[in-house]
Amino acid sequence: MKCRVIALVGLLLPLAAPQLLSAQAPSPSTARLEGDWVRIDPDGAGSFGGLGASIPPAQLLPGVSAAAGRGGGGRGGGRGGRGGPPVLESTGPNPEGVPYIVVAQPCAGGLGGRSNGALLVNPDSGGVHFVEHKDEVIFAGERGGVRHFYLDGRQHPTPWTPTPAGHSIAKYDGNILVVETVGFTAGAVPGGGVRTPETRLVERFEVAPDGKRLTITYTWDDPKVYQKPHVYRYYFDRSPMLDSAGTPVSYALEEWCDAGDPIEKQSIVPPKQIIK
Amino acid sequence: MRIRRRVGLVIAGFALVSASVTAHHSFAMFEMDKDVEYRGLVSEWKWQNPHVHFTIDISKGPGIDPKQIGRWDVEGGSINIMTRQGWTRASYKVGDPATVVGHPMKDGSKGISLFYAIRPDGTRLYHDIARPKDDVAK
Secondary structure, X not given: OHHHHHHHHXXXXXXXXXXXXXXXXXXXXXXXXXXXXXXXXXXXXXXXHHHHHOOOOOOEOOOOEEOXXXXXXXXXXXXXXXXXXXXXXXXXXXXXXXXXEOOOOOOXXXXXXXXXXXXXXXXXXXXXXXXXXXXXXXXXXXXXXXXXXXXXXXXXXXXXXOEXXXXXXXXXXXXXXXXXXXXXXXXEEOOOEEEOOOOEEEEEEEEOXXXXXXXXXXXXXXXXXXXXXXXXXXXXXXXXXXXXXXXEEOOOOOOOOOOXXXXXXXXXXXXOOOOO | OOOOOOOOXXXXXXXXXXXXXXXXXXXXXXXXXOOEEEEEEEXXXXXXXXXXXXXXXXXXXXXXXXXXXXXXXXXXXXXXXXXXXXXXXXXXXXXXXXXXEEEEEOOOOOEEEEEEEEOOOOOEEEOOOOOEHHHOOO
C-alpha cells in the first residue's frame, strides 16, 4: 500500500509542480520584466526638473514636512552632487581651464536612484536591469545599486536596521510584480513626500502586453506621515538593442563611477578663448 | 521592525525636491529653464564618461549674438545615455558645423548643458530622456 502511494505521488508530482510554482513564477516571456529598461518622458515634461514637477504633490499630515536640505543634489537640486556634503558655490566665474567641481564625493553610496538617498526607488535616466528568478527578482542600476525582491514567502525581518534599499518582499499579481518595502532610511520622496523607517512602499511593476513598456506605480503609505497614500508613476521603455560589431548588445550595467577619478567630480571647463 | 517614533516632527536634512532625473552631478549652475540655440564649428570632441563634452567655436556672422562669440564647452550625458538617444562616437568630429540647444551657465561662463543638437535634416539628437511637449511620440 505504501509503495502504491509513493508511486502515485511520483506520477502526479510532475503534473502538479508547474501548477504549484505558477503562483510565484515570472510572467510569460512575451511580457517579462527581465531585461534592460530606460525611463522615458512620455508627457513632454521637457526638462529634468519638469519630470519631477509632474508628480502629484504628497498630502502630508499637519506638522510633517520635508524640510529643505540639499544633500544628494542631482538635476534640479543644489550643487551637492551625489551624496556627500554640498560644495560651496563659487563667488564668481571660473578662470579659463579651471573646471567647475560639482561633486564632493563622487560615487558615494552607489545609489542607483540617487537624488533622494534611496536605492533604485526612483530610477533616473540611467539604465536599469531586472533578473527574474523563481525565488527573487534582482533589480540593478547601471550606475550602481542592487535591490532584492524576495518571492520565497519570507516576512520582513525584525529587528531591521534601516538601509537605503529597505527590505522588500514580493509576489506576482497576474503579470504584475508587486513589491512591498519597509525599513528605508529616512529621507525625501518625489512630489514633496517623506519616508521614515516605518513608511511602507508598494511598487507595482507592470509590463505592457507587447513587452515594450514598463509602468511602475509607487504608493507610499504611512499613517503618521500621509493624509492619504502618495501615488505616482514612472514609465520606461525597453532599452534599445544596439549593434556592436554585428552583435546586438544593450548598454545597461556597463557604466560605473570611479571615485578616484578627478574628472568624475567636474562639469564645465571654461575653454581658453582664442576667438575675439 | 517597529521603530516607534512620534511623527509630527520635521524630517530634516533631506532634499525637498527630489529631482527625477539626475546625472553624475548637480546642474544647478545652469539655467535649466532657459533654452538657447548656439551655432558654431566643433573644435574638440570628447566621447567619454562620465559625461561627453565637446567645444564649439562661434564666430562673428549674420544672426549671431555677439555675446555668443567665442569657444564654448558643451556638456552632455554619459555614453550610455547618449547612445540610447542616437548619439555615436562619430556623431561629430572636429570641424563639423553644429547647432545645439542648451542651457547656459548662470554666471555667464562659456559653458552649456546640452538639451539637444539639431542635425542638418532638422531632426534632433537629445542628450537625455527629457523632451519638450512638441516632440513627444504619440
